[in-house]
Amino acid sequence: MSLIRNNESGGMRPEAKKADNECKFVHGRVAYEKLKPDPVLRNILLSLPIRKLRQPGVELPRSPILCKPNIDAMLHALKLADINPQTTIFFDDSVRNIQAGKQIGMHTVLVGSSERIKGADHALESLHNMKEAFPELWVEAVKDEDVRNSSKVGIETSVIA
8 A cells, every 4th residue: 555645746656646546456445544643553663663665655666566356576675675474563454455465474463353364363453452352573673683773574554545
């Protein structure tokens, strides 16, 4: 979803329009007007003492658009970020994406439901419950020098309102 955003000139970039059309095909129209900043979630994510794939306000490099749940797309993204899927926690609200993440060896968390489905290691009603559900991410990362300073641990979040 990071490619689907307005730029400073008020319009969407060409690759964002293409991604938006693909998203409409899969999910229906995305109600951008309903997407609001979530300062609580932002603080939760920023408080994690491990490497994140995307920092708020950082522009992503231009690259071909490959979409989840395509396994090759997910493996390509992990390769570009130099991330081992077996040390990655993948949060998503799509059952198909969760199952694809599990197929490539990621630890998976279905968001938006408390019911765990096939392929999901965990289920969270809201990302706001992340710290309570996974306190070890905050504790263990501080204790473990390899994790704290490693480029091999990543978190990807995708939230659709």
